[in-house]
Amino acid sequence: MFECLTKINWKKVGLFASGTLFGTAGIKALASDDAKKLYTNCTAAVLRAKETVMNTVTTVQENAEDIYEGAKQINEERAEAKAAAEFAEEAEAEEETEEETTEEVGAEAVEEAAE
Incomplete structure (x- = not known):
């Protein structure tokens, strides 16, 4: 009968028992009034x-909207x-073309008049 007790790993049994004890005590501690206040x-x-955080996020969003609108305004301008x-x-290019055409027509008119 004592032989079976010597084959038991008492370290594992002790760990299991202490885990159960701490678990039970832990549940009671977590459910206590002090824990609930915490x-x-x-x-x-x-x-x-x-x-x-939400107030900060709102401020950042408002600033981002202002920056976005400003950037759109700059791009439109x-x-x-x-x-x-x-x-x-x-x-300007059309004016230069008209001036050249006027000068050519004027030169041709002068040549025709001279003939």
Whole structure:
């Protein structure tokens, strides 16, 4: 009968018993009124932190919207300036073409009159 007791690994049995004991005590500790107060205070702190983070996120989003609108405005102004510059170049090119045509017609008229 004593032989079977010598074959038992008492270290493993002790670990199991202590785990069970700490588990039972742990459950009671986690369910105690003090623990519930701790959970309530931690939850309240998390909610306050969430509120602060959400306020910061809202501020960042508003600033991002302002920056985005400003960037769109700058791009629109650049596009308008580019279109105006192209229009001015085209008008200048047309004026030069008209001047050359007028000079050629005037030169031909002078030649015909001289003949």
